[in-house]
Amino acid sequence: MDRILDLQAIDTRIDRLMARKAELEGGEELAAARRAMEIAESTLGEIRLAVDSVASEQRRLEQQIDSMAQKTEAEERRLYDGSIVNVRELEALQAEIAGLKARIARTEDDLLDRMERREELERRASSAAAECETARARVEEVGGEAVRELETIERDLSAKTDERSALASEMDEELLELYDDLRRQKRGVGAAAIVDGVCQGCHEKLSAMELDRLKKVDGVRRCEYCRRIVVFA
Numbered sequence: 001m002d003r004i005l006d007l008q009a010i011d012t013r014i015d016r017l018m019a020r021k022a023e024l025e026g027g028e029e030l031a032a033a034r035r036a037m038e039i040a041e042s043t044l045g046e047i048r049l050a051v052d053s054v055a056s057e058q059r060r061l062e063q064q065i066d067s068m069a070q071k072t073e074a075e076e077r078r079l080y081d082g083s084i085v086n087v088r089e090l091e092a093l094q095a096e097i098a099g100l101k102a103r104i105a106r107t108e109d110d111l112l113d114r115m116e117r118r119e120e121l122e123r124r125a126s127s128a129a130a131e132c133e134t135a136r137a138r139v140e141e142v143g144g145e146a147v148r149e150l151e152t153i154e155r156d157l158s159a160k161t162d163e164r165s166a167l168a169s170e171m172d173e174e175l176l177e178l179y180d181d182l183r184r185q186k187r188g189v190g191a192a193a194i195v196d197g198v199c200q201g202c203h204e205k206l207s208a209m210e211l212d213r214l215k216k217v218d219g220v221r222r223c224e225y226c227r228r229i230v231v232f233a
Contacts, residue, residue: 001175001220001221001229001231002231003167003170003171004171004175004179004191004229004231005191005192005193005231006167007164007167007168007171007179007191008179008189008190008191008192010160010163010164010167011164011183011188011190012188012189013156013160014157014160014161014164015188017153017156017157017160018157020149020153021150021153021154021157024146024149024150024153025150027146029142029146030139030142030143030146033135033138033139033142033143034139036135036138037132037135037136037138037139039135040128040131040132040134040135041132041135043128043131044125044128044129044131044132047121047124047125047128048125050121051118051121051122051125054114054117054118054121055118057114058111058114058115058118061107061110061111061114062111064107065104065107065108065111068100068103068104068107069104071100072097072100072101072104075093075096075097075100076097078093079093079094079097175220175229178190178220178229179191179229182227182228182229186201186226186228189201189228190228190229191228191229191230191231192223192226192228192229192230192231193230193231193232193233194206194211194214194223194230194231194232194233195233197211199223199225199226199228199230201223201226201228201230202223202225202226202228204223204225204226206223206224206225210224214230214232215232
């Protein structure tokens, strides 16, 4: 009967290996790494588009300032070259020059705002690019690790399956059939130890009377609560 716990330990190990194998073959870790990479790349793309947009706006404002500055210089030359003698025309020209200078000042403020915004976006782009590189490296790392881990799992599964077959061949067929049936019903645990009066399968404490009765049983002992096969540790 003690060997049934050895069999349970092997089966528990096989179950864990199979679960991990399914997880790796399902690509959950790799899929998560790829999703993180896609999010990082999308974020970087959005920031770069914003940088391009601000840079385009910056160039437009610079051109406007340059155009207005050239017009202001031309009008100031006209103002002082003596070609205009009419007082009203002079006053109108002075007002136009003042208006141009005010527009230049406002546009320069807008340009400064765009330049600051561009610097901020470029810093964010640099940080996002680094995150992309990290995410890409993680995808490559997880992909390689998954392959190596699967190879190890396959070797362990083969060894544990052989070990189980050898052990099962030495056991009573009826006991083995009961154990396998209980494993299907009890989430993979068909046999458990009793430690300090507690069934390690359901973690219920058995009464002193029940423990005494179990100790006198010659055949298969079963927990009164979960009905698993039990063995005194």
